Amino acid sequence: MYHLIWRILPGPWPAKLVMALGLIAGAVALLWFVAFPWADPYLPFNDSTLDVESPES
Template sequence: MYAWLWRMLPGGLGVRLLTATALVAAASAVLWYFVFPLLEPSVALDEVTVQK
């Protein structure tokens, strides 16, 4: 999959690196700001099972 994506990116090595970095940053931002906040209520991150 990564090889296919790399071949589909336009330009030379520098342009491909910048484009790949921008794609990773965009995917991370979408996950961080939209997907994870939607999933947080259904995932018990604040519930601690270890007691003193």
């Protein structure tokens, strides 16, 4: 798949590298601002099962 994307991108390899990095940055931004906020209520990362007590001093 990555080879197909590399072949489709126009230009010499430095231009392809810049465009490929732009595609990666776009995918990361899409996930960061759209997919992760949508899925946040369904993820169990903030559900703690430990009861932490403050140390007495």
